[in-house]
Amino acid sequence: MSAPLSALLLTGGASRRMQADKALLDYAGQPQLLRAWALLRHVEVVQAFVSLRPDQCGETLRGSLPPLVDSVDSVGPVAGILSAQQAFPGHAWLVIACDLPLLDARTLRALVAARQPAKDATAFVSRHDDLPEPLCAIWEPSSAPLLRQRFDAGNYCPRKALLQLQIHALPSPGSALDNVNTPGELLQAHQQLETS
Template sequence: MSASPIYGLLLSGGASRRMRRDKAQLSYAGKPQLLRAWRLLSAVTERAFVSMRESQRDDPLRAGLPQLVDSYDAIGPAAGILSAQDAWPKAAWLVIACDLPLLDEATLRTLIAARDPSKDATAFTSRFDGLPEPLCALWEPSSHAMLKQRYQAGSFCPRKALIQANIALLPAAGDALDNINTPEEFEQMQRQLESQS
């Protein structure tokens, strides 16, 4: 049996409360983070989509990219993952969050190369707590029933889903999956990336 095709899902539907502005719009070295992440994802997958809430559909940054609008109400990243799986149930989904400015193509290729289609997902270990990282992970079609069941039971956390699922867990990817949540973290990351470019 051949493995399912890999589609990409860039999660950009978060409310960004701690950042107090849309994280997709944050710019590093002159490029909006949404577009930086989009280029990475579309370089390694057959097709890629930007996941968003209905209210973000006409945002100029998102409007020019293939969109997948959440069909679940405000349940966080699980809304995007479930909506993608509902739309293309036979695809495996390489899901990344839009607030990972250090993520690179090599890290995504490492994840894809280590893919085990017989598992529910392939994910990196967090370098902070040793738990699976759900927002840079490859979710197989088999994970859909489990995620849907958890959703119906009122459990929306993708990380807890991975902890309970049958997954391939890879070593931490250095700082590639460090995310940015506050204006202070953004300023620090901006300085770091501009000094490297």
């Protein structure tokens, strides 16, 4: 029997390269946080949370959604994933980064439909380097021991964790997983959304 699937929207990043909170960036008149949250209506999960750092708890927009506060050192997305796995150890986690403005419901449904609970994770591969994309992926409970072991050893890259796990790799969904980290990438994303 497969583990219940919960969803985690990662919003705890420091947004250093963007120099603005990526979750609050406006796309078509709506903050990216709410755009990404709305996508979760298109997949069946038992519960959904917004992942955040402890110092973000008083932020108004994040506070309007169910929070899951980092319970480990906030060292990037792995902190959110580990915190979710610790809070609900028997659950699989559909993890989505909040800096994917081109992500659409079709891509998210395809990921959930392709889930293979016997693997440690189900993930798309990047269109840029054919490596697994960890921040629009399903992390099964079996991934938790390795992720924790790497964290304790000071290795915080979730992509490198996926490379050590047994994963079900899906073909790239094209630009849907292009993330936005810089003002230049933000401009490109706006242009792409306007023409689509």
